[in-house]
Amino acid sequence: xxxxxxxxxxxxxxxxxxxxxxxxxxxxxxxxxxxxxxxxxxxxxxxxxxxxxxxxxxxxxxxxxxxxxxxxxxxxxxxxxxxxxxxxxxxxxxxxxxxxxxxxxxxxxxxxxxxxxxxxxxxxxxxxxxxxxxxxxxxxxxxxxxxxxxxxxxxxxxxxxxxxxxxxxxxxxxxxxxxxxxxxxxxxxxxxxxxxxxxxxxxxxxxxxxxxxxxxxxxxxxxxxxxxxxxxxxxxxxxxxxxxxxxxxxxxxxxxxxxxxxxxxxxxxxxxxxxxxxxxxxxxxxxxxxxxxxxxxxxxxxxxxxxxxxxxxxxxxxxxxxxxxxxxxxxxxxxxxxxxxxxxxxxxx
Numbered sequence: 001x002x003x004x005x006x007x008x009x010x011x012x013x014x015x016x017x018x019x020x021x022x023x024x025x026x027x028x029x030x031x032x033x034x035x036x037x038x039x040x041x042x043x044x045x046x047x048x049x050x051x052x053x054x055x056x057x058x059x060x061x062x063x064x065x066x067x068x069x070x071x072x073x074x075x076x077x078x079x080x081x082x083x084x085x086x087x088x089x090x091x092x093x094x095x096x097x098x099x100x101x102x103x104x105x106x107x108x109x110x111x112x113x114x115x116x117x118x119x120x121x122x123x124x125x126x127x128x129x130x131x132x133x134x135x136x137x138x139x140x141x142x143x144x145x146x147x148x149x150x151x152x153x154x155x156x157x158x159x160x161x162x163x164x165x166x167x168x169x170x171x172x173x174x175x176x177x178x179x180x181x182x183x184x185x186x187x188x189x190x191x192x193x194x195x196x197x198x199x200x201x202x203x204x205x206x207x208x209x210x211x212x213x214x215x216x217x218x219x220x221x222x223x224x225x226x227x228x229x230x231x232x233x234x235x236x237x238x239x240x241x242x243x244x245x246x247x248x249x250x251x252x253x254x255x256x257x258x259x260x261x262x263x264x265x266x267x268x269x270x271x272x273x274x275x276x277x278x279x280x281x282x283x284x285x286x287x288x289x290x291x292x293x294x295x296x297x298x299x300x301x302x303x304x305x306x307x308x309x310x311x312x313x314x315x316x317x318x319x320x321x322x323x324x325x326x327x328x329x330x331x332x333x334x335x336x337x338x339x340x341x342x343x344x345x346x347x348x349x
Contacts (some may be wrong), residue, residue, distance in 0.1 A: 020047040022058045029053040030061040031285060048276040075291040077102070078116040081109065082295065085121070089128055090151045095121060116291030119261065127259040138224065182226045185233035186215050189242060191330055194307075195219070196237040202253030203237060206305045208326050241308050245334065247274040256304045261292075265299035272313045275339045279317045301325065313338075 022029040022045045029047060030036060038044075047053040050060065080102045085093060095106035098121065102109075113121050129150040136146035147157065182204065184197040195215040197205040205222055209215045212230075219228055233239070240250045256266060268286040272278055278286070283296045300311040306326050312334045316322045324331035 020050060020053055021045065022047060022053055022056070027058050028061050029058040031064050031067075033067070033285065033290065034061055034064050035067075036061060036063050048273065049278055049282060071290050074112055074116060075293055077104070077112055078291050079294055081113055081121070082124075085125055085128060089125065089132060090149065092151070093121075093125055112291075116289055117261070117295060118264075118287070118289045118292070124261075127261060130259065180223070180226045181229065182219070182223055183229050183231045184215065184219055185231060185238060186212060187233065187238045189238070191307075191326075191333070194238050194241065196233065196241070197223070198235065198237060199255065202255045203305055203308065204255050204257070206241070206307055208330070244308055245337070247338070252308055254305055254308065256309070258299070258302065258304070261295065262299040262302060265296055266303060266305075266309045269300070269303070269309050269311055269314065272310055277313050277315050277335065280314055280322070281317055283314055297322070 020029055020031055023039045024043045024045055025039070029050070045056075047056070047058075053060075081098055084098055084101050088097075095109050099106045099109040104112075110121065113124070117124060119127075129152070132150045133146050136149055137143070141149065147154075180199070182197050182199055184195060184205075186193055186195050186209075192208040193210065193212070193215065195205075195207050195209055195218065196203060197219055205219065207215075207218055209218060216228065216230075219226075237252060240252050244250045244252075256263070258266065264287045265283060268283055271286070280293050280297045280300070281290070283300075284290050284292045287296075289295075296314075300314055301323060303309050303311045303325070306312065306324075312324055312326075312331045314322065321328060321331055321335075
């Protein structure tokens with residue numbers, strides 16, 4: 001069993017995350033959301049992804065295919081809603097204004113979005129504004145100026161439960177974690193110079209850089225006014241990360257800062273077994289929001305703890321690798337090392 005950290009992220013590399021199962025008798029595979037009758041347990045065979053099922057001679061269930069086709073249309077609608085919110089977050093946004101912009105009723109806007117994202121449009125707008133607020137505070141804006149710049153005309157929005165929204169008080173966040181002690185360690189590995197940053201609660205950042213100077217430059221950007229100190233990796237974080245990438249189950253405390261949706265995605269990523277890959281669509285299924293494919297991709301891109309939260313195991317549906325913050329060459333190498341792909345399997349984007 002893995003340990004569940006304060007953020008609810010599990011640290012078990014071997015958690016079963018099979019979303020797909022096949023029927024040994026009919027040679028048909030289904031997604032867990034399928035409304036068809038589930039076969040008896042002795043006929044079920046689990047698969048990690050559709051490619052594994054189809055290589056084994058199974059074909060997709062008709063009900064699942066029809067559901068996915070319907071969801072595809074809804075997914076495009078949700079993408080348009082998200083685009084509208086991101087383009088108008090500084091303004092007053094209502095269900096009516098969204099619906100009018102994309103040509104559907106306020107009621108349908110609410111239903112489709114909640115089904116796809118698992119949160120209301122109001123909650124999504126709030127979380128997006130928090131992301132933009134963080135950017136503005138880190139760039140040096142005053143708290144009041146940042147609040148007004150993200151579409152609010154009252155400070156009460158921020159100070160209502162603001163500690164959970166930002167992970168600390170707004171003034172402390174603006175000061176770049178001033179006074180907070182963050183230790184960091186580096187090590188030269190086959191992937192490059194790995195940098196881990198951590199507080200007393202656990203890992204808060206992981207990256208790969210070219211030099212020690214670049215490590216400090218990166219951390220100064222992430223935590224501009226924290227008290228940084230380079231130290232020996234007595235917690236063996238880097239050793240644990242490298243062991244994890246070789247298939248070991250490890251227990252590493254993590255405290256990534258993110259929205260509720262991002263934390264759900266990152267938690268789901270931790271359940272992808274070593275040696276397997278899933279698509280962005282399948283991650284959306286894993287968190288129970290099958291239409292939130294693009295939002296899942298965005299959450300992967302904002303992952304502050306790559307390698308230990310294995311976003312490198314997420315690929316596009318067409319077999320292309322997709323993006324990766326630590327570089328595409330490293331993503332290829334990691335997938336080849338884990339046995340998920342051979343060089344001939346990997347498609348260039």
